[in-house]
Amino acid sequence: MDTSPFHPGELAIQQRVGVREQMAGAGAAGVRDYMPDQHRQFFGELPLFFIGALDEAGQPWATMLVNDAGFITTPDARTLHITGGMLAGDPLQGQLRVGAHLGGLGLVPTTRRRNRVNGVIEAMDAGGMRVAVSQSFGNCPQYIQDRVQTPVAAAPVAQVLRAAALSAEDRALIARADTFFIASANLDAQARRGQGVDVSHRGGRPGFVRVDDERTLTSPEFVGNFFFNTLGNLLGHPRAGLLFIDFDSGDMLHVAVEAEIIWEGPQLQAFAGAEQLLRFHVREVVRNVGALPFRWSAPKPASQVARTGRWEEADRAQQAAALTGRWRPYTVTEVVRESASVQSFYLEPADGLGVAAHVPGQFISLRLPGDAEAGAAARIRSYTLSDAPNGRRYRISVKRDGAVSSWLHEHLAPGARVELQGPGGDFVFERGTRRPVVLLSAGIGITPMIAMLNGLLVNGSRTRHRHAIHFFHGARNRDEQPFAEHLKTMAAGHRNLNVHIRYSGADGVASDIVNWQASSGRIDIDWLKTQLPFDDYDFYLCGPAAFMQQMYDGLRGLNIADERIRFEAFGPASVRRNAAPAAGTARRAGPAQHVPVQFTQSGTSALWDGSAASLLALAESKGIAAEASCRSGQCGSCAVGLLSGEVEYTRQCSADIAPGQVLLCSTVPAAGSAALTLAL
CATH class of the missing domain: 3.40.50.80 (Nucleotide-binding domain of ferredoxin-NADP reductase (FNR) module)
Structure with a gap:
């Protein structure tokens, strides 16, 4: 192609997520204006074909064409011919015309293979329609559920139900769906070679599409091929058409919607694997009852969906996000040996609540019961979560090195209970960076x-x-x-x-x-x-x-x-920086302020001059063995009594501490404080 296959909307989304330069190379090269031979052969073997097109009012609809294998032919590499296949009652019946744009998707669930072809209808007659191809490209097999189809006799008379909102049966079908198809369009002149209609596949775990009410749906967008055909279209043209299939009854549920893209917020953060959310506002519903001459076997889920969520989990994760400062019971569900000295422990909530979302790099704090008879207090240690979030459980990986870690290795078997707090921490990957x-x-x-x-x-x-x-x-x-x-x-x-x-x-x-x-x-x-x-x-x-x-x-x-x-850094492993943090990242007393600090239990005195990151760092610089674990104000293990003076916090902390105590890891002398006395 002599110009980019991506229109301004697609390029804008690529730019926003930081892949525009990369997609201008290999990504753009994968979009052809002709069909490769393997695609031509693939289309010719299909007994069904998904299309997207606009009705006379400009509303996109997604649907499925069904006929004997061979009903799609390719007279040449730039021409697609479709003979029949549209079912009675289809919302696109009678809507296709010469000059109309058409998006096509061939998909075989058992092999998870799919190929796309978009173009313009250049001729129609009793023998079918001829499409001039403008874009042809393959798609990866992500999120496609493996199903085996079996031909059956279609309903002799199609029952078509039309409504302005989703019925109870419609909502039930969508709530259990693991697949849907979405049609969108951009017919702007500046779209150039990207102009046209697109139809795309979406897949996830059952429950990945949320039925908010009879007129609203919400669905996650997972990592894809970075073309952003759908999102790019919706950015400027929010109308779309959804297709849900009842694989047991053969119903086709067509939903005309207006879509909005959600880029941030607690719902997005709580949904495992989601990059964005799409909220669909229902305009019209068409249910074609028992129309399909196929039934399908139970699905074999795509491997990619294991790390993605569903709305029941996301809702519970949002509830759990308010509890990160509390100690909660968790059950060990699996133990895996990672090396001679490291074991991974998989932990699920034991209180019936959800798993709070975390960002890779964050940690949880773990509290082990103390020995009341010996007068030993509960022991708290912080452990990095060693896996990306999946919305269902946490994983920590612990090296056997010390009393607490040895206890975990010896006692934490599947079924064991522990108390966790968090997640939290600031050691996370900088999202959106374009540096190596x-x-x-x-x-x-x-x-x-x-x-x-x-x-x-x-x-x-x-x-x-x-x-x-x-x-x-x-x-x-x-x-x-x-x-x-x-x-x-x-x-x-x-x-x-x-x-x-x-x-x-x-x-x-x-x-x-x-x-x-x-x-x-x-x-x-x-x-x-x-x-x-x-x-x-x-x-x-x-x-x-x-x-x-x-x-x-x-x-x-x-x-x-x-x-x-x-x-x-956990425990004593604190790095001494030789440059002040960027402005606004922490609040501390300035170097010119000198505050005497007395640590009563150790009998040690120190002079705060603003060069230490916290009172904990000051104590450690004087050789005081202060109890500390998370170093971010979450676990509370560094709490000590403040006997005199005033402190201020450098961060917002979630640890629950007793009156009169302060967290050493997150405090510095307050501005204007004359002296401090700490019970350490």
């Missing part, structure tokens, strides 16, 4: 990096981050490295991911995966310089305290801006 990223980890610091990867790289080959991702991890040896096979699978499926594992106590491992490597040695700045042509990267760090401090200092020594270096 470097994920640097060592030891169990791999957990937030795996969560981020699982959130960014999805469905076998799709990526939410279209730029390079460099994943560097240090481990003692192969037995101590968690998620080894998972990383190899990710590297094999995603060309923008480069993985390099460094083994400090073993030889490197040969690999036939181009972008997966292993070598012997430790990760340090000198080695890192041999692996990266230092440029405009975002860096993410997690690992032991010494490792992170070394990497941070080394990166700053290479003039990497402080704000480009993000890190996570």
Whole structure:
């Protein structure tokens, strides 16, 4: 094609999500103005074909044509001929005409293969209609449910029900649907080669389309091929046509709607896997009862839907979002060994409530019961969630290293109960960044990096981050490295991911995966310089305290801006920054204010001068072993009594603490405070 196949609406959506440059290359090249031979053969073998077109009032409708295999032919690579196939009572019956735009979709559920063809009707007669092809392209098999169809006798007389709103039967069909089709259009002159009608497939777990009321539906948009044909059309032309199929009865439910795109909000955040939401306002409903001469077997769900949600879960997640500051009971449902010293624990709510949505990189706090007879208090530890959200359960991956982690390894079997609080934390991937990223980890610091990867790289080959991702991890040896096979699978499926594992106590491992490597040695700045042509990267760090401090200092020594270096640290592993945070990220007393601080239990005195990030950091700089876990004001383990003076908080905290206590990790002396005394 001599011009872009994408019209301004599609380009605007691509620009918004950061893929416009990439889609201008390989994406645009995949859209042809002729049908490849394999597509021509594919269309010719179909007994059914989905189309989208406009009625005389300009309303798009989606429908299915049905006939014997061979009713679609391709006299040449730029011509599609369709003989019959429209069922009585179809809302497009009598609406198609010469010069009208038509969107076509061929789909075979058993192979999950689908191909698209759009064009203009250039001739119609008793023998069918001839379509001049303007766009032809394949679609990936994502979200297609595997069903086997069986021919049956169609209803002798079609019963067609028309209404302005959804009936109870209509709402029930939509509420249990795992598939629908959507037709949309853009006939603007400036659309150029992108001008026309499109019909697309949508799939998910049953319950992924919400029936808000008899005139409103809401559906998620999952990661797709980044063409954004539907969203691009709806951006300027919100009318659309939906088709739901009752695979048991053969009913076709056509719904004419007006659509709006929802880009943000609590509903979107709560729905696992959703990139956007589409809200449909019903204009007209046509139900063609028992019209289809097929029935279908029970579906085999597409693998991609396992990480997506449904509205029942999303509603519960929104309710759970208000409870992140409370301790809630969870049940261990599965335990998986990831390495010689790391186990993953899968946790589901035991209180009948939902799982609050999290962002990859965030953590939960876990509370273990104390020993009342021995006078031991409950123990709190924070653990990164080691997987992307799925709306149903959490995963933490724990290295056996210390009393609490050893207790978890020994006692947490399926069926065990624990108390969790959260999720929370600020160590998350910067959404929308267009810079290449470097994920640097060592030891169990791999957990937030795996969560981020699982959130960014999805469905076998799709990526939410279209730029390079460099994943560097240090481990003692192969037995101590968690998620080894998972990383190899990710590297094999995603060309923008480069993985390099460094083994400090073993030889490197040969690999036939181009972008997966292993070598012997430790990760340090000198080695890192041999692996990266230092440029405009975002860096993410997690690992032991010494490792992170070394990497941070080394990166700053290479003039990497402080704000480009993000890190996570629990317990004593706090990195000392050598640059103030960006304006507005934290409120602290200025360097000119000197506040004496007395720690009574340790008998230690210190002088606050504004250089420490928090009172916790000040205490640790004086060698005080302060109890601390999450370091973000969530778990409450760093709470101590404030005996005199005033403090101010640097962040909003969710921990529930007793009157007279303060959270060391999130407080600094208040402006104007003369002195502080803390029970530590």
